[in-house]
Amino acid sequence: MTDRADEYVDRLVDEAALRAYLEAELGPADSFAVERHGEGHSNETLFVEWGDRDLVVRRPPPGETADTAHDVLREYRVMHALQDTAVPVPETLAACEDHDVVGSDFYVMARVPGDVLRDDEPERFADPGARERVGEELVDTLAAVHDLDYEAVGLGEFGRPQGYTQRQVDRWRQQLEWAFEVTSDEREVPELDRVGDWLAANVPQTHPETLVHGDYKLDNVVFAPGTPPELAAVLDWEMATLGDPRADLGWMLSYWRDPKDPDPVVEDLANRFVERDGYPSRRDLVERYEAATGIVYTDDRFYRSLAVYKLAALGEMFFRRHLEGNADDPMYPLMEDRVPALAERAGRIIDGDEPL
Missing domain, CATH: 3.90.1200.10 (Aminoglycoside phosphotransferase (APH), C-terminal lobe)
Incomplete structure (x- = not known):
């Protein structure tokens, strides 16, 4: 990872603060790791290892954005409402408005195993x-x-x-x-x-x-x-x-x-x-x-x-x-x-x- 990329990831997440938040919300875990997922081009996606669970944290990009373009809590709200419907969505786990954790609103969901068909078919x-x-x-x-x-x-x-x-x-x-x-x-x-x-x-x-x-x-x-x-x-x-x-x-x-x-x-x-x-x-x-x-x-x-x-x-x-x-x-x-x-x-x- 380049120095610029390292600096950008540092702007996305305070790992110590995120770990403390997840422990309070989900209980303790014996392992913790964070990796930025680079495929998206709008909201930022972080893959999080939390013990034996694979999680996803979604947050907006840093800096000024156009009105309503990166409303992650709105995204959380609709997925949370769809949990028990015919529309398949990831399991929602927590949402946070406290900017002291990662510097913005964010939410946590379970990572869904499988394939996203982006560059080719499996x-x-x-x-x-x-x-x-x-x-x-x-x-x-x-x-x-x-x-x-x-x-x-x-x-x-x-x-x-x-x-x-x-x-x-x-x-x-x-x-x-x-x-x-x-x-x-x-x-x-x-x-x-x-x-x-x-x-x-x-x-x-x-x-x-x-x-x-x-x-x-x-x-x-x-x-x-x-x-x-x-x-x-x-x-x-x-x-x-x-x-x-x-x-x-x-x-x-x-x-x-x-x-x-x-x-x-x-x-x-x-x-x-x-x-x-x-x-x-x-x-x-x-x-x-x-x-x-x-x-x-x-x-x-x-x-x-x-x-x-x-x-x-x-x-x-x-x-x-x-x-x-x-x-x-x-x-x-x-x-x-x-x-x-x-x-x-x-x-x-x-x-x-x-x-x-």
Whole structure:
């Protein structure tokens, strides 16, 4: 680990304070170790060995962030509410608002064994039948999220579902403006203005109202060990709220690739292995989702271009954090070129050049 990386980890956690907190909450342990998980690009994830238990601590990154972008206690609240439902989530253990422990809000959950399919598929899934089941599990679990009676699990006040889609367009434009306060000194991204204007003019007037995850995609779920593929947990609920389920589906579809697709504009964010024989197409996923939920997926160009617009906004926020020295993620400086590429992709979806 580099000196800079060591310094960044020191900003994330006071190990002595965390150990004292865990002992008070969970009881003593004969071993303790902390390791930063470097795969995520938003909230920070720390793997913690606590005796014979494997834990995860989630906290926001250090430094200034845009409004509500890293609300880990909100993430904890929704996962805690889902503990005994059809939606698989990790076991929640503790939440803390005392900044004297690690310097921010944080929460603790059990680590779920299995695989996150990010860079490739595990060997046990490398056949057409297993690949088909991966896509089915992904869609069926999203359907379970959207079918949930959120009132019954205590999430009736978790958001304002009416007007959600319009607020998404407004919110992500505001997030971009926050990022541009710093990043525009390096370069500008005029295509994002065109995309934002088109989205504002094409917001669907009505939409269903459900619990939405906000970041639902293949590498935000865990598949259990063994076969056939079984989705064991949905992770990364930091943007969950009540709103438009079609926005969740459009987000998931914006990451899912078909063999006919052009090369991805950001290779690191593309699950290219799902182009292999056996994985469902985007249309297959939509048809299964509609059959499971009764929700018709309309306005595809809007929802997928909104997804890429949001991804570009996140990238621009990452770029600001890099410029301000508030991140140690090697992807963040790459956003100088990748956000403009994402903006161009959103424009192609709007123009019909990347059909469903």
